């Protein structure tokens with residue numbers, strides 16, 4: 205019998221499969237198992253429509269049968285089977301469905317270096333994917349009321365369909381695996397271990413049992429006195445998949461322990477999750493999601509190596525291990541999975557629509573995660589503190605990132621250390637506890653809590669009884685500047701030029717004092733030429749004698765952060781030295797000789813640097829000056 209040729213389109217796809225350099229060739233098994241499961245569905249539903257006679261649901265199965273000597277892997281199902289015409293049409297042509305979407309994706313990706321690498325796994329690439337690992341494929345099949353047939357192909361040179369007396373309803377696919385070559389271990393698909401892991405990885409939640417005969421070592425006979433126990437190898441029929449996904453079971457049926465174990469096993473964490481979120485949506489896009497918030501940040505979380513994303517399932521079949529598009533960066537710490545029948549492997553779909561559905565899901569999930577975190581913050585503060593300790597930076601970056609596009613959405617998840625409460629407070633809590641005459645939300649940025657609490661610039665703020673937020677993460681100040689205000693209260697850094705705390709009278713008194721001290725201030729500025737741009741009197745110091753500020757908008761903390769960035773270059777920073785006119789040291793300055801004053805100016809400047817968390821210009825010289833004075 206003459207061989208029939210594959211239709212032109214199919215031939216191209218087939219070529220791609222046969223010569224694929226795709227690294228995840230293993231997905232062929234997922235594809236064949238999904239086809240088998242679909243075929244069983246079809247037979248089952250047809251039987252139901254006829255009044256439910258025939259087989260029980262539990263009689264259906266899929267079986268894997270590797271034969272190392274013959275180098276074949278056989279996949280058997282007792283699904284609906286295929287008629288001669290169906291063998292011709294379904295296997296001889298590109299099926300209408302998944303394969304087509306795949307081909308479109310390939311066409312689109314063509315010319316791009318990664319073209320064939322990532323797209324394959326995301327689609328139902330179908331039956332042809334078996335040619336990635338096989339040199340010959342035989343498909344034996346029979347339908348309920350038809351004759352049996354066998355379809356056979358070596359790939360490129362076409363296929364044949366012949367009558368064959370296949371004894372039962374269903375399909376048997378025999379793959380003769382390609383010979384191993386360098387870097388390609390096809391024999392692995394004959395090993396129990398590989399097959400078991402692949403089923404676990406991709407097809408664990410297929411509704412029907414996936415069976416395989418496995419070798420088991422069992423004790424042989426009774427153990428005799430004084431002799432070692434003898435063993436023999438027997439074959440045991442085992443079910444490889446767990447069938448019902450955890451997330452498909454009723455909420456009330458799943459225990460906390462089950463969730464915890466599922467999380468640890470699937471997301472490789474030694475700790476239980478901090479929180480479990482279950483989402484179930486029926487609508488334009490239906491899906492279930494099972495999300496976990498870890499207790500601690502994985503060691504690589506804040507590096508480029510961290511793999512963010514959720515597992516993506518289509519009706520229980522995994523199609524992607526980490527779908528990044530499902531989570532915004534700022535919730536990148538969330539682990540879990542999404543399962544949607546609308547992303548079905550075997551239902552025709554357009555790529556675009558595919559994207560839109562993912563976006564809709566991502567959008568819902570993001571809102572859900574935000575509201576769950578908010579709930580945790582409101583109802584279980586201790587738990588939220590644990591979360592915040594691990595992932596605050598992620599949230600803060602989210603506020604700051606993309607010019608604050610998500611700042612509004614995330615601002616109520618923020619907490620900062622309050623100098624007055626001596627613990628973390630939310631922005632809402634800060635504002636609610638503000639004194640009546642207080643106009644701004646005050647903060648101090650520094651390397652450590654001690655640094656923030658000791659910041660001289662914040663003295664007046666705290667003397668007035670206003671609370672001070674202590675910002676110790678590099679990103680903090682950037683995040684607050686993006687927010688600009690909260691509940692209509694502007695943020696103000698303790699180091700900002702004008703804190704707006706002085707009354708008209710106080711301002712006037714200060715101006716007078718400044719006029720009196722004009723000459724002295726000018727002399728000090730000359731003493732510190734090249735170090736500070738300006739020396740002025742301060743209206744915010746109550747205890748300290750001096751403090752150092754950045755001129756203009758950039759604070760010293762931001763300056764430090766920016767300068768520490770790779771390729772930062774020289775960031776211009778000019779300092780302003782503020783002096784406390786009510787401090788005894790200041791009063792002493794005007795009575796000093798020029799030489800003495802020079803030493804004092806230098807000391808005031810250097811210690812202001814220390815208070816600002818900047819290094820001394822010359823520690824040895826500084827120490828010498830102090831010794832001289834002592």
Ligand code: ADP
Pocket residue numbers: 235239240243281283284285286294295299300301302303328329330331332374375549550
């Ligand atoms: P898809 O599954 O995306 O439709 P495939 O190339 O995998 O594309 O399969 C083509 C068609 O062949 C299927 O739609 C189905 O009708 C038929 N088919 C494949 N495998 C089986 C099977 N084990 N039993 C019955 N029909 C099958």
